[in-house]
Amino acid sequence: MHPRDQTIFALSSGRPPSAIAVVRVSGSQAGQVLTALAGKLPLPRLASRRLLRNAEGQPIDDAVVLWFPGPASATGEDVAEFHVHGGRAVLSAVFTAISAIPNTRAAEPGEFTRRSFENGKLDLTEAEGLDDLIHADTDRQRRQALRQLQGLLGDRARDWRERIIEASALIEAAIDFSDEGDVPAELMAPALKAIGALHGEITKVLAAQGHAERLREGLVVAIAGPPNVGKSTLINQLARREVAIVSPHAGTTRDIIEVQLDLDGYPVTVIDTAGIRETEDPVEQEGVRRARARAADADLVLWLTGPGADVDARPAGSTPVWMVRNKIDLGQEASAAEATADRTFAISARHGDGLAELIEVLVGFAAEFFGTGEGALVTRARQRDLLRQAADCLQRSLDFAKHGEELVAEELRAAAYALGRLLGRVDVEDVLGAIFQKFCIGK
Ligand SMILES: Nc1nc2c(ncn2[C@@H]2O[C@H](COP(=O)(O)OP(=O)(O)OP(=O)(O)O)[C@@H](O)[C@H]2O)c(=O)[nH]1
Ligand SMILES: [K+]
């Protein structure tokens, strides 16, 4: 039997031991598995308590079982669920009993979702949303993933694709009905009008997206500055724990230190770096090199200064830089360089003054950066690229209108194809592998 047609099973809940563990089974043998372990099939979608037994009739566990006959199931196939006590020995006995039934095997990572996708239960954007939902750490990531899982982008893309196909049909008809190259204007005009509207809608959605796809990875904020200005003290304050060593010795931090923060639901990676200065010490030189590189890659640099520090060493470039004057408890005066900064703050990292304001402004920056609101539809570069392709094809089809209907039709086909790829309907083997492998087993 082809692996695709085999019945798969997996632990779908967390790592044992746990109070309850959920084992899912999907495929044509799911009913057989359920009867073999639990006696007769329970009523569909109703929890039933059963004593599970192995092939020799030995009891395995007292369990709750569920039966979801396909196609009205999560995967579209027959699905059985066993809610057992989450001990390793219990699970191993359940797996052994299931494996004893012919044509069953352990599921690959993401295989349940892949089957849902293949059976038309999910489009690709929804599968991506599901992946994001499982991996969401912060509340905003969760909400964005849920919107994707609910198919908001998929619905728009399906609607656009259908309308492109309708416009194509008009153009093809116009070509068919044309005599001696005279294409009927009553067919072309409405098609071009529809294409113009579609182009407008897609570009509008693209323009409304901030860096919503970055919400999955988070915003990167680098703390940089001269040695000893209190960079490590600040990261410890933001993290509310001792992630970096603080000492009065200049050149304490050499490696890059990262912490993941949840700032009002936004995922933010804060990086502490080595103090930037000229030095003879090769290890510190390497630290300074890394510090500069990471600050240049960051989405935002907090350039810390302290009493006597050389403020003009701050990086030039496109990354926004905020000047943060630290140690205000020592009565440090504002410097002339602050006037040229994107923003300035005055804090005492050690005592906490000014930190609440700094964090509040950071949250505002994150909100603007991700540009999410509840409207973000595009959450991956893949989606953005394909939407852009579709929009470009539509634009070209309009540009070509005067030069020949065949060219218009060709661009429309390409636009529909791009949206088909977005939805996972065509030519997606490459993406599928990449996406489903990242899922956990049992999902
Ligand atoms: N008075 C005062 N001292 C501070 C403040 N913040 C940090 N310090 C002190 O400044 C010294 C250096 O702090 P660090 O956090 O190690 O500074 P750093 O910028 O990480 O230093 P390097 O890693 O060596 O570049 C330590 O003695 C801190 O206790 C502050 O707000 N006020
Ligand atoms: K230090």
Ligand SMILES: [Mg+2]
């Ligand atoms: Mg440090």
